[in-house]
Amino acid sequence: MPDAAWVLDAMYEHEHGPADMSHHEYHQARLADGSIEPHVVAGINLDAESVATGGGLGRAEHPGPGWRRLRWAALARRTGDPIVPEGLLSCYRCFPSATKDGSWPLSIAPPTEGSMDRETWDQLIAPLSSTARTARTLPALPTTTR
Numbered sequence: 399m400p401d402a403a404w405v406l407d408a409m410y411e412h413e414h415g416p417a418d419m420s421h422h423e424y425h426q427a428r429l430a431d432g433s434i435e436p437h438v439v440a441g442i443n444l445d446a447e448s449v450a451t452g453g454g455l456g457r458a459e460h461p462g463p464g465w466r467r468l469r470w471a472a473l474a475r476r477t478g479d480p481i482v483p484e485g486l487l488s489c490y491r492c493f494p495s496a497t498k499d500g501s502w503p504l505s506i507a508p509p510t511e512g513s514m515d516r517e518t519w520d521q522l523i524a525p526l527s528s529t530a531r532t533a534r535t536l537p538a539l540p541t542t543t544r
Contacts, residue, residue: 406481406488407509408458408518411468415505421452422501452502453490458515461507467517468506 428434429445437444470492474481477495482488490508491500502508514522 404482404488405514405518405522406470407511408515409468409470409473409509410461410465410507412461412465412505412507414464415503417503417505419504420498420501421504422450422499424504425450449500451490451497451500451508452504452506453508454510455512456510457513458507458510460515460517465507 425434425445429436436446470481470488473479473493473496477493479493479495482492483494486492488509489511490502496502496506
């Protein structure tokens with residue numbers, strides 16, 4: 399999509415988070431020790447049939463103390479993966495080298511799907527608002543008649 403402008407959803411990385419364990423491995427360990435119950439819908443154990451990626455739906459929020467924003471470009475440089483692989487839209491499936499069987503490391507809060515976070519909104523709206531104000535204050539161009 400060469401003419402597209404993308405706003406990439408926020409990712410965060412914990413400064414001391416365990417990079418060797420995935421969200422799925424952590425979820426499975428909690429199921430095994432009984433600290434959480436399996437997700438069963440219509441008799442189907444979703445935990446047995448799916449992978450806990452670590453991502454979610456809806457608006458992302460800053461996870462709290464110890465977490466810092468992880469830029470897509472920085473993760474691409476670290477992993478050697480393209481920011482968005484050819485033929486794929488920006489989503490949690492990007493950066494296959496960073497994941498274990500589709501699950502992100504526990505130290506990374508991967509991008510959510512569906513709605514941007516406040517920090518991204520503020521960064522996006524500032525230049526757009528500035529551009530709109532500038533466009534309103536420019537003098538009208540003279541018109542010529544023939």
